Each structure stands twice: as structure tokens, then as C-alpha cells.
Amino acid sequence: EKDKGLIRDSWESLGKNKVPHGIVMFTRLFELDPALLTLFSYSTNCGVAPECLSSPEFLEHVTKVMLVIDAAVSHLDDLHTLEEFLLNLGRKHQAVGVKTQSFAVVGESLLYMLQSSLGPAYTTPLRQAWLNMYSIVVSSMTRGWAK
Template sequence: MENVQLSEPQKELIRDTWQIVNQDQIHHGTVLFTRLFELEPELVFLFQYNSANFSSVQECLNSSEFTEHIRKVMTVIDAAVRSLDSLLSLEEYLTGLGRKHRATGVKLESFNVRILSVTVPQQAHKYNLPE
């Protein structure tokens, strides 16, 4: 993992933003995945639960299984935000998580910060946050 150094103002902005996002994780997680599927529509086919074949992105996003996946993703993001002062402590866990995702067909490129960098500014204006 790349040694990322965040300034204190950057950490504060991330924590303040997360405090707002964390109040409605499912909504914001759904916005995040909606954007991900817009950028990479083929990814929706990786989310087939109990042999369910979703006929649309919306059907996937509305499924209870996918809502649970959103919850798990948001829990991982929460752990990352809480670990901003020691990001390396998450490295082993995230590496293992990446291996599991790779085994299901997810490509490394799909774990791209651009999804967050596009989604967060789109939502920031709703909460008077700096973009």
C-alpha cells in the first residue's frame, strides 16, 4: 500500500464529511454504487445473489442482499475514516478483501478513488461542504 500522508485539515474534512454521510449510510452507499454502475455497467453482473439474475441496475440496487453489501462497504469506509492516523493498520485487511473481490471477477481498476471523487462533490453541495 502506498504510504499516504494526509494533512490535519484534510483529515478533518474527511471526518466531518463522513459524520454527515454516516447518518444515512444506505442512501449514500446507494448513490456511490449507482455512480459506479454508471461508470462500469458490467459490474452489476458480478452481483448475482442466490442465483438471482437482475434484469436492471435498479433491481440490483433495490435487493435486500445488495443493501447488505452496501452496509458492509460503508462499514469498511467507516473503519478507514476512524484509522486516518494509522492507515497502514488497515493494509492487511484491505489486501485480503481485495483478494476476495478479485476471485469473484472484480478488477483492480474498479477499486478506483474516482468514484468517490466524483460522487462526494456531487453530494457536498447538499450539506454546504467544500468540494
């Protein structure tokens, strides 16, 4: 429906430059919650954000995150096919010490990235469409925390 069009159209341009947009998103995330940085093993080698944010490991994770978003956008019509994958992804994040509550601030950082890159194209319906998709992804990942 309309939501899907808004997401696809906006991702059309963003998805071509995944890494830079992912850097904006995760820089924002660590600004909002610096403690999350300590969950990455590379943070022990650099401590403060600027060095961490240019490390290959950071860029690799950013790339992985953007590929998951890319997969979700490509599967808007059948998001349930990602269910198993996302559940396992949730499990891995539980294992590295991520708490499900952190997904709220990840969502905020995603919106921040969309807003800063889309400018005036970032509208209330577009924001809502992304939030809807994001909440489906998060609820699948969150199932990975269940016993």
C-alpha cells in the first residue's frame, strides 16, 4: 500500500550509499547511549568514539545493519519470510549483551538518519511508515530473547 511506496522510494536513494548513512545512524546511536559502544569488542582498543567510528569493525557492523534494512525493504510484501533470520539475529544480540530496550534508541537513530538525509521529504506519513516496518523487524528480533 502507500506505506510501502514511501519506504521504497526513500530507500531507493539511501540504499545506494549504505555505509555513510549507517555511520550517521550509529554515530547518533552512540551519542544517545554511549554505553552501547562498550558492547563492541573493538571499543576496548579505542575507548573514545571518534577512533571507534572509523575502525573496520565498526564499519562492518554498520554495513551488516544496513543490509538487514535493505532485506526488510525488499521483503515488504513478505516480511514473515525474514522471521527465522531475525529471531536468530536477536539471539546473537542477546548473546553479546544487547538489551531489547535499546531498540527504542536504535529506532530513534534510524529516524534521525532518515530525517537528516531526506530533508523535506521526511514527512509524518513517511516517518510512520518506517516506524511500522521497524517495529515488525524489532518484534521478530525480540523473540530471540525468549527462553
